[in-house]
Amino acid sequence: MAKQAEASGITQEEAEQGFLKAMRPTTLIQRFATTDEVASMIIYACSEQASATTGAALRVDGGVVRFVA
Amino acid sequence: MNIDLKGRKAIVTGSTAGIGRATAEGLAQAGASVVISGRGNARVDEAVRQIRQAFPGSEVAGVAADLATVEGVESFIARTPDADILVNNVGTAHIRDYTGIEDIAKIPDEDWLGLFQLNVMSGVRMTRHSICRAW
Numbered sequence: 189m190a191k192q193a194e195a196s197g198i199t200q201e202e203a204e205q206g207f208l209k210a211m212r213p214t215t216l217i218q219r220f221a222t223t224d225e226v227a228s229m230i231i232y233a234c235s236e237q238a239s240a241t242t243g244a245a246l247r248v249d250g251g252v253v254r255f256v257a
Numbered sequence: 258m259n260i261d262l263k264g265r266k267a268i269v270t271g272s273t274a275g276i277g278r279a280t281a282e283g284l285a286q287a288g289a290s291v292v293i294s295g296r297g298n299a300r301v302d303e304a305v306r307q308i309r310q311a312f313p314g315s316e317v318a319g320v321a322a323d324l325a326t327v328e329g330v331e332s333f334i335a336r337t338p339d340a341d342i343l344v345n346n347v348g349t350a351h352i353r354d355y356t357g358i359e360d361i362a363k364i365p366d367e368d369w370l371g372l373f374q375l376n377v378m379s380g381v382r383m384t385r386h387s388i389c390r391a392w
Contacts, residue, residue: 222279223275223276223278223279224279224283226276226279226280227276227279227280227282227283228283230276230280230283230344231260231262231280231283231284231287232260234262234265234267234284234287234289234342234344235260235261235262235287236261237258237260
């Protein structure tokens, strides 16, 4: 994204917003998820608190996919 | 809610940066002993140093290996303790730089197969070892 921003003469934030608008128009959080946000789900899934969560596909996608199945 | 992973051993592949790094740090913060991985000794050693510095008392070790190859995975497994937690994080979306459809069409089979080896087979090989151990 940084390379694309530099090539286009825009800021990285502008490049990210352009990407989200064009390629992820359904995003509810209107930004990229952070590495910590993704890691938090992974760590929760590793914990005893997630003992009844197994064989599940858990999303950390900012609400991009607009259905719950 | 307090996530306590004391006594647990974790492996996070592809963890010198990005999501893998954040995951390794979070697991270490939660008390797990963590093995991180990357392809080069220098990056792995530096990541271990930084994590230990950021989280004093954490148990973090690093192993350098190319997990896109059978030999790399075997070497990694030989050097890492068995783990309770395996996070198959290593992967990439970058084949090569391209600027248009013509460039994409020129990406050779070996590049696509390389992606499969890293993104899929590393996880298969690492998990296969864990499954055989668990059952």
